Every structure is written in C-alpha cells, then in structure tokens.
Amino acid sequence: MRADVVRADAALVAGLRRRDPRAFDEVYTRYQGRIWSFLVRLAGRRDVAEDLVQETWMQVARYAERLDENTDLRAWLFTVARNRHRSHRRWALLGWARSEPMDVEPEDPGPDLEDTTAARAEVALVHEGLQAIGAAHREVLLLSAVEGFDAPQVAAVIGIREDAARKRLSRARAELAAWLETREAGKRNEIQGVRR
Amino acid sequence: MRSTEDPILNDLAALPEVPRDAAAAEALRRRARLVLVGEASEPNPLFVRLSFAWSAAVLPALLLGFGTAYAWASTRLLEQIFLA
Numbered sequence: 001m002r003a004d005v006v007r008a009d010a011a012l013v014a015g016l017r018r019r020d021p022r023a024f025d026e027v028y029t030r031y032q033g034r035i036w037s038f039l040v041r042l043a044g045r046r047d048v049a050e051d052l053v054q055e056t057w058m059q060v061a062r063y064a065e066r067l068d069e070n071t072d073l074r075a076w077l078f079t080v081a082r083n084r085h086r087s088h089r090r091w092a093l094l095g096w097a098r099s100e101p102m103d104v105e106p107e108d109p110g111p112d113l114e115d116t117t118a119a120r121a122e123v124a125l126v127h128e129g130l131q132a133i134g135a136a137h138r139e140v141l142l143l144s145a146v147e148g149f150d151a152p153q154v155a156a157v158i159g160i161r162e163d164a165a166r167k168r169l170s171r172a173r174a175e176l177a178a179w180l181e182t183r184e185a186g187k188r189n190e191i192q193g194v195r196r
Numbered sequence: 197m198r199s200t201e202d203p204i205l206n207d208l209a210a211l212p213e214v215p216r217d218a219a220a221a222e223a224l225r226r227r228a229r230l231v232l233v234g235e236a237s238e239p240n241p242l243f244v245r246l247s248f249a250w251s252a253a254v255l256p257a258l259l260l261g262f263g264t265a266y267a268w269a270s271t272r273l274l275e276q277i278f279l280a
Binding site: 021024032034041087093123146180185 | 245
C-alpha cells in the first residue's frame with residue numbers, strides 16, 4: 001500500500017478513536033464500495049451481503065473508539081466484515097440466521113458482470129468460479145488477489161499463521177484452476193457435440 | 197500477493213467493484229454515524245440472534261417439555277385413582 005494512503009489511514013484511525021463523524025464519513029466513502037463488493041462475492045448473494053454490510057458498519061461505529069492507534073484500518077475493516085460473514089454462516093448452519101429465506105430462495109447470481117461492457121469473458125468466468133469453490137478458499141482469494149492484501153495481512157484478517165495463509169492461497173488457486181479447466185473441457189465437449 | 201504472471205490471479209484482480217444502491221449506502225452511513233456519535237444505539241447482533249433462538253427454539257422446547265411432563269403426571273394420577 002502507498003505510504004500516503006497508510007498515513008491517511010492512520011489519521012482516520014485517530015479520528016475514529018475520537019468518534020469524529022467526519023473521519024467516519026471519509027472511512028465510509030473510501031471503503032464502503034470495497035467492503036460491499038467483498039461481502040457480495042463472499043456471501044454470493046446480495047440480500048445476505050446487505051445484512052452483513054449493515055452489521056459491519058454498525059460494528060465499526062460501535063467499536064471505533066476502542067481502536068488501537070497503530071491499527072491497520074483497511075485490514076481491520078475487512079476483518080470485521082469477514083467475521084460478520086463467518087458468524088452468519090455459523091448461525092445459518094444452526095438454522096438460526098436472520099435471513100432464513102436464503103436457504104430456499106434460488107441462488108442470486110450476484111453482480112451481473114455481463115452488463116458491464118468492459119468486463120472480459122475470462123473475468124466473468126473467474127467470478128463464476130469463485131462462487132463454485134469452498135468458502136475458505138474464496139475468502140483467501142478475495143482478500144489477496146482481489147483486494148490486494150499481502151500474506152501477513154491475509155493471515156491477520158483470517159486469524160491464521162502467515163505460512164498457513166500462503167498454503168491456503170495456493171490450494172485455493174489450484175481449486176479455482178481445476179474448476180476453470182473442468183468448465184473449459186465441458187464447453188469444448190458441448191461445441192464438438194453441436195458440430196456433430 | 198498480486199501477480200502479474202498468473203492469469204487467474206490477474207483476472208481476479210480485474211474484477212470490477214460491485215455496484216450498490218446509492219440510497220441504501222447513504223442511509224446506512226447516516227445510521228452508523230448516529231451510532232458513532234452516541235445519538236442512537238443499535239442492538240447487538242448477538243443479542244438479536246440469542247433472542248431469536250430463545251423464541252424460536254428454547255421457549256418452545258421448555259413449553260413442550262413441561263406440557264409433556266404435566267400430561268404424563270396427569271395420566272399417572274388418573275391411573276392411581278381409577279385403576280388402583
């Protein structure tokens with residue numbers, strides 16, 4: 001991350017510790033889009049992501065004054081968001097999640113990349129692959145490849161050791177690559193079937 | 197951990213930001229801002245879920261348990277009165 005961004009984030013942390021609403025507004029403006037995108041892709045559903053993003057920012061507001069002055073703001077925000085999603089999954093397993101209908105509704109395809117003219121087909125396919133792999137692998141890929149966190153930051157956000165984070169990223173990439181390969185093979189077979 | 201050589205990681209890095217309803221985002225900012233300055237309190241999600249668990253599972257289980265115990269005790273009492 002650039003030094004000026006780190007300095008700006010440090011100033012924002014100081015503002016949040018003072019419960020300065022202007023600092024909060026700046027944090028929100030700077031990171032709400034990234035946090036939203038992260039949660040939509042992690043949860044795979046916009047309705048669930050909407051609940052989680054609300055819980056995330058409420059928690060940020062509630063605990064802002066308890067922040068340590070050396071807090072890595074961006075990593076902390078993603079840690080809160082990731083923990084909200086983890087908690088949601090735990091409650092969903094027990095059947096006690098607030099978004100009960102999510103288990104019976106059809107899958108939300110998430111962000112409609114086809115509508116974005118600039119989105120390349122490969123990127124859209126990778127997005128689809130992200131939804132197909134396991135949640136633990138999805139979160140590590142989102143944090144490192146999409147959000148640009150380095151290994152120590154990913155480890156801190158997920159709460160594991162740095163070497164474990166690297167291994168998990170490697171396994172996640174392999175799972176996604178295998179999915180993409182299977183998908184490509186399926187498409188090739190489909191095209192050959194049509195030609196015959 | 198971004199890579200310039202790995203096509204898969206590059207495609208992931210190229211994923212665009214997911215668009216969000218601006219009105220919903222602004223409403224959330226205002227609510228969170230009020231919580232920050234202490235003008236509003238937001239129920240803790242844990243309490244919300246525990247409350248839901250209480251009304252959806254614990255309380256019905258207790259009522260069912262006591263109801264069953266009551267029915268069983270009544271049956272036993274009727275047995276003692278009429279069959280003894």
